[in-house]
Amino acid sequence: MKFSRLTDRIGGEGARAWAVHSEAMRRRHSGEAIIVLSVGEADFDTPRPIVEAAKASLDRGRTHYTEVIGDLPLRAAIARRLGARMGLALGPENVVVLPGAQCALFSALLCLLDEGEEIIVPEPMYVTYEAAVGASGATMRRVPLHHEHGFRLQAADVAAAIGPKTRAVLINSPHNPTGAVIRRAEMEALAELCRRHDLWLLSDEVYATLVFEGDHLSPAALPGMAERTVTIDSLSKSHAMTGWRLGWAIGPEALMDHLGRLALAMLYGLPGFIQDAGIVALEEDHEALEKMRLAYRRRRDGLHRQLSQVPNLTVDRPEAGMFLMVDVSRTGQSAQDFAYGLLAAERVSLLPGAAFGPQIANYVRINLGAPDAELEEAGRRIARYAGRL
DSSP states (O other): OOOOTHHHHTOSTGGGTTHHHHHHHHHHHTTOOOEEOSSOOOSSOOOHHHHHHHHHHHHTTOOSOOOTTOOHHHHHHHHHHHHHHHTOOOOGGGEEEESSHHHHHHHHHHHHOOTTOEEEEEESOOTTHHHHHHHHTOEEEEEEOOGGGTTOOOHHHHHHHOOTTEEEEEEESSOTTTOOOOOHHHHHHHHHHHHHTTOEEEEEOTTTTOBOSSOOOOGGGSTTTGGGEEEEEESTTTTTOGGGOOEEEEOOHHHHHHHHHHHHHHTOOOOHHHHHHHHHHHHSOOHHHHHHHHHHHHHHHHHHHHHHTSTTOEEOOOSBSSEEEEEOGGGTSOHHHHHHHHHHHHOEEOEEGGGGOGGGTTEEEEEOOSOHHHHHHHHHHHHHHHHTO
């Protein structure tokens, strides 16, 4: 049977990245005691007041249609909270609520890019970017992120990639998977390029609340950038709400109108009880959030110390996020073989770096969203396996 060309455009390495994780989950479901550190999931529960708000909303009967772009109270709460963080005067007209940051990015790309146009994407990149850009029909121009710059995007590399078909730049800071945070001077240089060449800037900021060193800067706050920047964010990482699927896009009102029309054709709104819980998440100060950030930092430091003592491993220390990147090239194995070998020998699941881009093809990504004791045990198993190579 024939399929559309879309099925080819949304394929690629990113779509195949989860093979090791899928095998680990298959083995876990069959009864094996697998330590799964191959997906960006937290071991923390959603803060209790948020859960209680959802339950109370269900009891009030909030199970019917909602506004397609998100109910006004939630969009207003997002505008207040994110406006304060970004240093911008935002209103609900600048927000469209969508089921997760992934859907927000996908929708923004469809509304901004046409077939034959180009978007500059730093590499390594999150594994779903390739398919999301492919769905739009546009082409990615990949700009390498270099280890000597701490995997932070350099404006000179972006400038060299800009061509007559370039329409946008996609950035991710704090970065998944490396945890790099773009510095102010670097962001200002990138903003100047976007203004000079009349480019859209899509800014994926889902890890903005998990910065350990330095400060997060939203590019929309820079002069002349609010009207050409789309900020993508969600509650998934900040509030341990991955399964709630509550994200959003922030940008100029004209673009939000287009996103609303796409949401009408595709989604028709989010459940009301989830939106009500989202308001509580955004408007209340939850003690658990800072505890989560400090736990990620503690786990980063502990696992970094542990694995840095293994002679044939090279461990980077991320500035933000919930992942630790380990270069396994000195073991003599590829990252793919290391991940499968580790799973088979020590029952620990890590994600190979090749799917993120060739710059980290020798790396594996370790999720820090596991209890301290489990991470420490995983570190022992990783060291033991690497020591045998």
